[in-house]
Amino acid sequence: MPSSRPRSRRASLLSSEVLDRSRILDTLVNNLDGMVYRCLNDENWSMVFVSQGCQRLTGYSADQILQDPGFSWNRITHPEDRGRVSEALGWAIASRQRFAVEYRIITASREVKWILERGVPVLNEQGELVLEGLMEDISQQKAMVESLEQAEERFRHIFENASEGIFQSTREGRYLAANQALARLYRYDSPEQLIDELSDLDQRLYVDPERRNEFLRLMKSSGEVLNFESEILRRDGSRLWISENAHEVWDARGRFVCYEGTVQDISERKHYQEQLERQANHDLLTGLPNRTLLADRLEQGLAQATRLGYYLCVVFIDLDNFKFINDGLGHAVGDLLLKEVAERLGGCLRASDTVARLGGDEFVLVINSHYQVSTVISLLERVLREVNRPVLLDGREFQVGASLGVAMFPDDGRDADSLLKRADIAMYAAKKVGRNNFQFFTEDLNRIANDRLNIEAAMRLALEQDGFEVYYQPKVDGQRRIVGVEALARWFHPELGPVGPDRFIPIAEETGLIQPLTVAILRRAFAAARCWNQDRVEPLRVAVNLSPLLFIGQDLVQRLGDLLDEAQLAANCVEVEITETVFLGDKDRAVKVLEELRTLGVQLAMDDFGTGYSSLSYLRHFPLDVVKIDRSLVTDVESEEEVAMIAGAAISLGKRLRKRVVAEGVENQAQFDFLCEQGCDEFQGFLFSRPVPAAAIDRMLEAGGVLSACG
Structure with a gap:
């Protein structure tokens, strides 16, 4: 049982908080640049409360306005505006709507002022209809x-x-x-x-x-x-x-x-100036920037990368087998090939990047504003694929590869000349390795690139051979009874060893493997959930995470429904977890997909609640059933008062919006006790169980489905 001292301290804090709120409200009202008021719904709009701002606004003191029986607000309203004001206030009272009206008043010094009055009809403490609002001086405007x-x-x-x-x-x-x-x-x-x-x-x-x-x-x-x-x-x-x-x-x-x-x-x-500049700065054959403009773009990119702290990537490209085509079929055909390659390279880049032609079959890419090497690698792979696509020349189909050398700012050089020189060196290294590949100048980045490529290749093979596993972390209620599980992808590679989701999920998203990976995980999770839900009265829900990238496709809901039918699993046994990044792209489409998922019958959960900057509006406007309090709001909740206040507020908000509230990352009894006291519905964390294989969940359920502290 908790001691009385913390309970007493909390009561004291609440009491002082009420006092502080009263003082703050009084200070705020009386320091507003205008007059806060309450008036009766009578012929003269008789004032029953005015703030101290009345003196600045009207020249009359609060006592004069409230206690002088000869004073009425209608009297100081300009005669030409009285009818219009009465009509506006009468409409607001009749419709119980907020109102805003501009009109003139005559102050105590006979000065005419324009004011903006905004207010709303409300019921006072006796249940009588009164008006409350704020009046501001808008004469200057x-x-x-x-x-x-x-x-x-x-x-x-x-x-x-x-x-x-x-x-x-x-x-x-x-x-x-x-x-x-x-x-x-x-x-x-x-x-x-x-x-x-x-x-x-x-x-x-x-x-x-x-x-x-x-x-x-x-x-x-x-x-x-x-x-x-x-x-x-x-x-x-x-x-x-x-x-x-x-x-x-x-x-x-x-x-x-x-x-x-x-x-x-x-x-x-x-336009005449642009023609002259284009001739001076662009390659006449391909229309790409030439060496002169490339130097300028490099200087701009270096300045931006220095200011923002991003990578700037310089890629030196030399076409493989170009000499064979150019010499064998003639320069006219070679020129067609160069123009085709230039177009393909341009299609791979963003508007902020640059592709330039130095001459012959040599091109340079300037890639700006990347903060992860993995995204650079994905772009380079796309460049290789595009260049390597067959091209029709002189009625014959050819396949041309490219050797790419990569230098990165700031690691490989801090000026344009150094980066170009080292990218050129790396390009020759790519030719020595076997052409149609890319090589980084820096060995560490080469290692990262090779590691990523190895993981991608291993992932493709693992998906073909059903090599991914699914682990499950139980969710419990306040009596520690298992009410659900979260399905988590796990990968144990015979040579790479255990590969964490933080390594393989981003690669899956970048390479398009996220969809087959998700299907593989859902198929296993749904099959397990069907077994666990046989003969159960209350469904044991299996929660699955969906990547935001899946919401871009057109068949997410259909595919999920097909997997449910395949497993013969009721939709109410499934809980789909999303993060707020789903809404950062096409929000309308995301909402439409969520509504279709809810129509399908699955539960919808907002994961990582409390860590983003828009979650509150998502709770209100989007069709969500569950919020998962992020582990960052649970850690130290038992020892840090501010963390406890924030966590309590998040739980209270979710409950008031009639959402089921789940806390993740519960690691000790004190955290569990606090979250129970705050009204949290479900709990997940190492206190109860780490993620385990399906067989371990079987044993837990067979033993009664009530979990003690995890050893």
């Missing part, structure tokens, strides 16, 4: 709008008759005014249409959104931009190069009003 309207009127004639595009815009990227010439330039029917539709300049106007940031930077530093060139998107989707001249406009009080400027079409001049 109103004055700004009036000032801008006056400025627009003064300059309207210039706007409408100028031959150049003229505009006024806000810092936030919205046009305040535009003339007909600008609308015509951007392919809008009228200035009004341009202003209405073009409300986000950085995303909808500039082809490169960073140009807007550069525009703002120049404005901030010098107050103007001169001959600012940008490529923009017109309303019909066509592109146009423009030159802007603009400056800041300030009012008499030194307050910013807008940006004001002119726009000219410079497309013809810009």
Whole structure:
């Protein structure tokens, strides 16, 4: 039994917490830039509570507003606005809806102020309908709008008759005014249409959104931009190069009003410049960057890699057997091959990467922003596969390989020349090994690459030979009765030894092996679950993890249903565990798949709850049945007060949302006792059992299915 001292301490903490909340609420309300209020639903909207902000807002003290029988809020409301305010408040009360209304008041000093009142009808302590809300002074905003309207009127004639595009815009990227010439330039029917539709300049106007940031930077530093060139998107989707001249406009009080400027079409001049630059920086045969542009791209990539701490990868490529084709079939056929290879290489890379041609059959790849060697290896394998695909030349089919040499920044060199030289050395090493392969300049990276390739090859063989096993970790309820298990893939290779999931799962996802691996695991887990659920009243659920990559395919639900039918297993015996990364891609599709899974009858669980940054919204909006409290919220829960508070809050949240709450990583009795006390439904961890083969689960169930502490 827990001692009374901790219980007393918790009560004391709760008491002080209530006091703190009251003090904080009072401070917050009375320091708001506005007036918090409660008023009656009567003819004069009689105030029964106002915050201290009333003095700043109205010039009247709280006592005057609340105790002076001659005071009424309706009286200080501007006569021209009273009817409109009454109508808005009456609608809110009738519909029990929140409201927001702007109107004028007359202060104690006879000053007219514009205010924004937002509130909601509620029932007070006696069950009577009252209004509660916040009033804020918006006079300055109103004055700004009036000032801008006056400025627009003064300059309207210039706007409408100028031959150049003229505009006024806000810092936030919205046009305040535009003339007909600008609308015509951007392919809008009228200035009004341009202003209405073009409300986000950085995303909808500039082809490169960073140009807007550069525009703002120049404005901030010098107050103007001169001959600012940008490529923009017109309303019909066509592109146009423009030159802007603009400056800041300030009012008499030194307050910013807008940006004001002119726009000219410079497309013809810009296209001529681009033609000259392309001829100087691109290979004439393939259209790829040449040696000059490659040097520039390398310098940019090195600067970015240094700043962000990523790898930069330089790959030197030499085609195998090119000389045979070029000499045997002629240079025209050789040129066709080079153009085909250039296109295939470009198709392998992202827009941020570079493929360049140095001359002859030599190409260079500059691969940016990779933080894992494994992703570089996957890309290199794709390059080899693409180059090695058969190509039709002069009516005959040929297969051309490539030798790739790889140098990595910062390990193999810190400047462009060093990286190119060492990638060239590695390329010759690839030719010596046997061509149509890649070699890293660094031996350690070569070892990693070989290890990864060995694991991938071994995985393919293991899948063909049913070499993966499934272990199961029990889940228990508060009485330590087994109510479910989690199926976990395990791999024991005769030569590699035990290969952990942290090694083989990422490779499976990168190579496309995750689908056959998942099918193999599900088939075994479903067969075992069918045996365990024979003659059971309450289903013993088997939980299976699904990779987010499986949600990209079109047949996940169908395939899962087929496996259930094959095992003759009821869907309510299966719990599908996902992580929030499922929703980071096509969220709508992910939700659709989850709804189809729920229709199939399986339970849906959010794994690793408490570790991401969007889990709370997922609990509310997505069709989830279970949340699994991450082990990081369980570790030290028995000894760290802050950890205990966070874990308790997570459990409480899950229960309030009517989810089944499972805690994983339970390793000692104190953690189990705490989680039970907080209302957790199920528990999983080394306190009860490590992951074990199916036969061990059989023995546990035959012995009654109640687990004592794991020895």
